[in-house]
Amino acid sequence: MAGAVNTVHGTTHLGGGVTAIEQTEARPRGTRLPRRARRHQLLGAAQEVFVAQGYHAAAMDDIAERAGVSKPVLYQHFPGKLDLYLALLDQHCEALLQAVRTALASTTDNKLRVTATMDAYFAYVEAEGGAFRLVFESDLTNEPAVRERVDRVSLQCAEAISEVIAEDTGLPSEQSMLLAVALGGVSQVVARYWLSSESDIPRDTAVQLVTSLAWRGIAGFPLHGADGQGPEAD
Amino acid sequence: MAGAVNTVHGTTHLGGGVTAIEQTEARPRGTRLPRRARRHQLLGAAQEVFVAQGYHAAAMDDIAERAGVSKPVLYQHFPGKLDLYLALLDQHCEALLQAVRTALASTTDNKLRVTATMDAYFAYVEAEGGAFRLVFESDLTNEPAVRERVDRVSLQCAEAISEVIAEDTGLPSEQSMLLAVALGGVSQVVARYWLSSESDIPRDTAVQLVTSLAWRGIAGFPLHGADGQGPEAD
DNA sequence: ATGGCCGTGGAGGTCAAGATCGGCGTGCAG
DNA sequence: CTGCACGCCGATCTTGACCTCCACGGCCAT
Incomplete structure (x- = not known):
């Protein structure tokens, strides 16, 4: 499968003080947030992933994982991947x-x-x-x-x-x-x-x-x- | 809306009457070309499609259809989509x-x-x-x-x-x-x-x-x- | 002229990724 | 205490695109 577009590209400099395992901050899954705060956090996570990987290489799974939620939550806040990007x-x-x-x-x-x-x-x-x-x-x-x-x-x-x-x-x-x-x-x-x-x-x-x-x-x-x-x- | 050209078995190659010089349209399938010319033509078709649609939106089917060949011949000249693009x-x-x-x-x-x-x-x-x-x-x-x-x-x-x-x-x-x-x-x-x-x-x-x-x-x-x-x- | 050879063609496999459905746990009204 | 509501999660479906397998028909040596 040569078609794999993996792109582990340089990712520039992010938060800096990154601990070993997790990327920046993987929150414990299960924290309940009000909708507005959750949406804001989702936007932040999506921005990180889109910036680091580009639109196509960015998977909704990655964004959800980065935000510490599961995919359905993402789709409860944004109708689709494109809408998230456009926002x-x-x-x-x-x-x-x-x-x-x-x-x-x-x-x-x-x-x-x-x-x-x-x-x-x-x-x-x-x-x-x-x-x-x-x-x-x-x-x-x-x-x-x-x-x-x-x-x-x-x-x-x-x-x-x-x-x-x-x-x-x-x-x-x-x-x-x-x-x-x-x-x-x-x-x-x-x-x-x-x-x-x-x-x-x-x-x-x-x-x-x-x-x-x-x-x-x-x-x-x-x-x-x-x-x-x-x-x-x- | 690609279903226009279907089986053209009866058409003998180089029938003479076929004007076959259409840059932007699909050519009649069945013309035999030497490998170098075929490769050049494939590159031209791929360029048209990549320029018009971008990499991701461009499908190998589109390129093959544009060139008037089938997908296997495309893969006999280029190992994959990425190689074609890189060329x-x-x-x-x-x-x-x-x-x-x-x-x-x-x-x-x-x-x-x-x-x-x-x-x-x-x-x-x-x-x-x-x-x-x-x-x-x-x-x-x-x-x-x-x-x-x-x-x-x-x-x-x-x-x-x-x-x-x-x-x-x-x-x-x-x-x-x-x-x-x-x-x-x-x-x-x-x-x-x-x-x-x-x-x-x-x-x-x-x-x-x-x-x-x-x-x-x-x-x-x-x-x-x-x-x-x-x-x-x- | 005829049989083998090879390139062409349509149809199909596989896999990744976007998008979704039944369970679960928590907090609160009564 | 208990039932309800709400937000969340694991697991799944489907689509679409890249990439190969079996049949067909023209070219060349004898």
Whole structure:
């Protein structure tokens, strides 16, 4: 049976202090919880498993076992595997969008805006549980519901960035959207690379480095109404 | 709705009148091909199905039907589904790496290098069959073999770019790698966005736009030994 | 021309994983 | 004290997809 897709892949760093046998915390089966708390705990367990193994390799048995319950309980809280995944996906898409919008609104200095946005991506990627994998590295993009969510959050982030660009450069919307997609793309890709090659560069240094790259790039466009320090094009 | 083609025993092979050149439709079953041609055709059919449906949703039956053969012949050419996928993946990873290296070596003017590299990504993404999805949007990243290949090609592309950056800026390797990952990331993300939102901007315009963004960004770093037009850092 | 050979084809086995049904234990109203 | 309700669990079913077994028909040496 070569078809076994076992993937005991690196799993990055989780809780850290893991005792020998159990993975993180296997609770004694039999604790009764109110429904809301149980649901919350199930979401947490599902996130851990989905992040560590991906959607397809994650079995409902694994999630149930991780949560310390049995499968029927899982199905009493969520109609199916996809719904569980979508609940988590929505949650973290919303978190990313909020982080980006907050960063953009945190100042009116465009260079600081770039810094803040870049740092938002880094913070998002570094956030506990590695939940960014659900958004940026999903293995269920063929499912229309997932595709729609991922595309939508990317588009909304780009639109938020694009508004600032269009306002400060006067570029037409298609071009500012292209630049916005570029900026968001750099942030996401570099943040993920920085996380994967851990312990190389401190986060602030990486943010500053790529921020200077992006800022020099974006500040050179016409009509940029910042503090007037932008170098003109050739 | 696959039941269309059933027993066609009566059809003598190469009847002459059969036009049999249908790229996207199932061909009449019963044509005998030499092994090398058959393998090539199987790879083409598999690529179409994998690109259109993703790895998991693609069934071996679909690939066989698309190629106009039955499943056993598929398994006589490839040991399993994963091997088939890896063959395609290796092929297109190699193509991307070659394209990037060729673009980097096409000139010594760094601005033209950026343009050429950017255009290489756009051309790669636009290439027929949408094979870039196997590399950039794979839904099998949890499989270690796939993960290894995807990571490796990204790293090799970044290293190729990083060499140029390090040589022309004098930055330490970690920082030049970070910038190289950034440039490769922009190229990839923007090219995919440009492809998905088709008919908005012509390819040359998009390439020029994001090239100017990237060039302004990268040209500002110290010791950049290009034509000496780089604006000084603040 | 004819019999052997080999590649093709349909039909089937196996197994993993999502989804579900009867028992059990606990806490409380009466 | 006892019956009821509720949430939980072990065990099971089914679907679907990857992967092979028995029959058929064209090609080549004699």
